[in-house]
Amino acid sequence: MNPLRYRRIVVKLGTSVLTSGSPKLNRAHMVELVRQMARLRQAGCEIILVTSGAIAAGREHLGYPTLPDSLASKQMLAAVGQSQLIRTWEQLFNLYNLNVGQILLTRADLDDRERYLNARDTLNALLDHGIIPVINENDAVAIAEIKVGDNDNLSALAALLAEAELLMLLTDQPGLFDADPRSNPDAKLIPEVQHIDDSLRRLAGGSGTNLGTGGMATKLQAADVARRAGVEVVIAAGHAEGVIEGLTRGEAIGTRFPALACPLDGRKRWILAGPPPAGTLHLDSGAVRALVEKGSSLLPKGITAVEGDFSRGCTLLLKDPEGHLIGRGITRYGATDLRRLAGQHSNAIETLLGYSYGTVAIHRNDLVVL
Numbered sequence: 001m002n003p004l005r006y007r008r009i010v011v012k013l014g015t016s017v018l019t020s021g022s023p024k025l026n027r028a029h030m031v032e033l034v035r036q037m038a039r040l041r042q043a044g045c046e047i048i049l050v051t052s053g054a055i056a057a058g059r060e061h062l063g064y065p066t067l068p069d070s071l072a073s074k075q076m077l078a079a080v081g082q083s084q085l086i087r088t089w090e091q092l093f094n095l096y097n098l099n100v101g102q103i104l105l106t107r108a109d110l111d112d113r114e115r116y117l118n119a120r121d122t123l124n125a126l127l128d129h130g131i132i133p134v135i136n137e138n139d140a141v142a143i144a145e146i147k148v149g150d151n152d153n154l155s156a157l158a159a160l161l162a163e164a165e166l167l168m169l170l171t172d173q174p175g176l177f178d179a180d181p182r183s184n185p186d187a188k189l190i191p192e193v194q195h196i197d198d199s200l201r202r203l204a205g206g207s208g209t210n211l212g213t214g215g216m217a218t219k220l221q222a223a224d225v226a227r228r229a230g231v232e233v234v235i236a237a238g239h240a241e242g243v244i245e246g247l248t249r250g251e252a253i254g255t256r257f258p259a260l261a262c263p264l265d266g267r268k269r270w271i272l273a274g275p276p277p278a279g280t281l282h283l284d285s286g287a288v289r290a291l292v293e294k295g296s297s298l299l300p301k302g303i304t305a306v307e308g309d310f311s312r313g314c315t316l317l318l319k320d321p322e323g324h325l326i327g328r329g330i331t332r333y334g335a336t337d338l339r340r341l342a343g344q345h346s347n348a349i350e351t352l353l354g355y356s357y358g359t360v361a362i363h364r365n366d367l368v369v370l
């Protein structure tokens with residue numbers, strides 16, 4: 001089979017894969033993973049590595065100190081461990097004459113469109129020079145407000161940034177099961193997922209260990225974001241022999257999430273990936289139909305309630321009358337204005353506010369329907 005079925009892939013390695021369930025990095029296993037990635041690279045496939053393991057590596061390097069369960073302790077471990085981690089990746093890739101470039105991100109780096117584009121340019125420059133980008137969250141400085149929080153979602157953002165074709169979420173289980181296989185030995189692997197809905201989300205539990213973050217729940221969130229942007233996603237076991245190469249050849253391993261048919265364009269990818277929502281607009285059923293079925297802009301008339309305190313240019317969540325999330329978009333009016341405009345006809349905007357930024361609350365170009 002053709003090994004170049006995918007031109008650009010993101011490989012996300014969870015702590016569970018890098019430590020093999022032990023409290024320290026399993027370097028022998030990391031060598032095997034690098035061997036596979038190097039072979040693919042040499043065959044012309046561009047690889048972006050999203051690596052967890054900084055906190056585990058820091059704990060190992062400091063001799064497993066007993067620390068309070070505080071953010072500062074974790075940040076200290078991440079600061080120590082990240083340099084151990086990148087050094088290990090660097091040494092291993094150098095065995096194959098490949099260089100690595102470290103990118104440490106927080107959500108704040110992706111919020112602003114210009115910073116998002118800068119990060120994208122750096123990623124592309126590394127790839128253009130045959131260098132393997134090695135990405136982790138900047139745990140040492142990130143506090144809750146600016147954190148992505150888990151590397152599953154971070155890897156989806158990396159896949160969007162890089163316009164990758166395939167995202168591999170490699171973990172300690174062979175894929176997504178119909179129940180957590182740690183506690184349900186009869187659980188069955190789900191080979192393919194077409195729709196990510198609430199019933200599927202209920203199957204996906206948290207991490208089974210205290211080293212991993214998020215478990216299958218964050219892997220599903222990541223898959224949901226990436227496939228909307230046209231990226232195919234697969235969850236598979238990182239310890240399975242030849243897994244990275246096999247997945248790149250399109251072999252039926254793990255749980256596959258085919259990419260949605262109509263990928264979003266660049267700006268809409270950023271709306272999906274970048275800014276955290278600053279509020280919520282509740283819409284009536286007519287507005288929901290206009291957005292979902294006709295691809296229209298959102299008019300103030302269709303807004304029934306406004307939650308949050310936000311200004312013009314912020315990203316908002318859009319919900320239908322039942323409270324289901326139907327999209328996200330960038331508002332042309334701040335919260336105070338929208339509270340006045342909700343339910344009103346667009347030609348009353350000037351009279352109600354004394355000024356106007358146009359007839360729509362959210363323009364269709366600034367809107368992603370989910």
Ligand SMILES: Nc1ncnc2c1ncn2[C@@H]1O[C@H](COP(=O)(O)OP(=O)(O)O)[C@@H](O)[C@H]1O
Binds near residue numbers: 179208
């Ligand atoms: N439905 C499910 N199918 C598979 N694994 C599940 C499921 N629900 C919860 N899990 C747990 O998710 C864990 C993997 O997530 P996590 O510990 O965060 O790993 P990683 O470090 O690779 O991100 C598994 O070990 C498993 O216990």
Ligand SMILES: N[C@@H](CCC(=O)OP(=O)(O)O)C(=O)O
Binds near residue numbers: 014015054056
């Ligand atoms: N950024 C953290 C890992 C966060 C995370 O999501 O971990 P995991 O669930 O193992 O992928 C670290 O390097 O330790």
